[in-house]
Amino acid sequence: MESAWQIRYGRDGEVPAGVAPFLEHRSVRRYSEQEVPESLISALIGAAQSASTSSNLQLWSVISVQEPGRRAAIARLCADQGHVHRAPWFLCFFADHARLRAAAAVHGEACAGLDFAEFAIMALIDVALAAERLVCAAEAVGLGACYIGALRNDPAAVQALLGLPQGTFGVFGLTLGYPDPERPASLKPRLPQDAVWHREVYAPNGIGDYDARMDAFFGREGMAQGEPWSAKSGKRVGEDHLAGREVILDYLHRQGMLRR
Numbered sequence: 157m158e159s160a161w162q163i164r165y166g167r168d169g170e171v172p173a174g175v176a177p178f179l180e181h182r183s184v185r186r187y188s189e190q191e192v193p194e195s196l197i198s199a200l201i202g203a204a205q206s207a208s209t210s211s212n213l214q215l216w217s218v219i220s221v222q223e224p225g226r227r228a229a230i231a232r233l234c235a236d237q238g239h240v241h242r243a244p245w246f247l248c249f250f251a252d253h254a255r256l257r258a259a260a261a262v263h264g265e266a267c268a269g270l271d272f273a274e275f276a277i278m279a280l281i282d283v284a285l286a287a288e289r290l291v292c293a294a295e296a297v298g299l300g301a302c303y304i305g306a307l308r309n310d311p312a313a314v315q316a317l318l319g320l321p322q323g324t325f326g327v328f329g330l331t332l333g334y335p336d337p338e339r340p341a342s343l344k345p346r347l348p349q350d351a352v353w354h355r356e357v358y359a360p361n362g363i364g365d366y367d368a369r370m371d372a373f374f375g376r377e378g379m380a381q382g383e384p385w386s387a388k389s390g391k392r393v394g395e396d397h398l399a400g401r402e403v404i405l406d407y408l409h410r411q412g413m414l415r416r
């Protein structure tokens with residue numbers, strides 16, 4: 157059987173035992189019926205809150221969406237993705253300036269710096285670090301997860317559905333549950349390391365053999381081949397593929413974020 161390193165890079169490599177589990181991540185979109193108790197979610201949120209956070213400001217929040225009507229509605233807003241409908245848990249991660257603004261207002265602080273891009277970026281970094289720590293912890297106990305960027309397709313509708321105040325922004329969702337053993341997810345190849353790891357100064361190395369390795373991956377998965385990853389990915393970031401997200405800058409301005 158191929159090692160995770162072989163799948164990621166198409167060649168052999170040594171990985172220390174403690175690092176090996178981190179190479180095993182794959183997005184899991186199909187879940188078993190096994191219940192995930194709320195106590196475990198609480199432990200995972202503890203892991204998320206244990207992530208590093210700029211200046212300990214903790215500029216993020218998470219909403220779990222479990223009530224069937226609300227889950228169906230949020231799933232529809234997330235491009236109607238089946239795993240959002242069906243996952244045992246669905247967590248929405250938010251950049252959150254509102255909590256700090258309210259806490260500091262008690263002391264007469266205006267928090268005017270929160271208008272600047274710096275603090276929007278800070279909140280976005282915080283939320284991503286927290287979520288990924290939660291995902292690592294979840295995977296360590298056998299759960300599988302899938303990020304849902306489609307939460308940003310219609311930010312105003314998400315705001316209305318989840319009762320979000322000014323100063324917040326839904327960054328991504330996360331589906332969570334035990335993987336369906338009958339339909340396991342596969343590990344995906346990654347770019348060659350020298351495409352992403354530069355020494356001392358930026359030195360563009362291209363993408364090496366990545367198109368060929370992704371093509372072979374899609375073949376193994378029985379998915380449509382033909383168009384190289386680089387072409388497909390170029391289209392993915394074309395202007396016509398924003399799926400509603402072209403409103404985000406205006407939306408953030410209205411939310412009092414990224415104003416300056």
Ligand SMILES: Cc1cc2nc3c(=O)[nH]c(=O)nc-3n(C[C@H](O)[C@H](O)[C@H](O)COP(=O)(O)O)c2cc1C
Pocket residue numbers: 181182183184185237302303304305306307328342343344
């Ligand atoms: C911020 C973010 C948003 C994503 N949004 C979606 C999504 O809406 N739906 C989905 O099925 N997968 C989504 N993904 C999963 C990616 O497609 C996946 O991570 C990528 O293809 C690499 O595959 P892997 O995670 O299995 O290694 C998202 C991942 C990230 C990090």
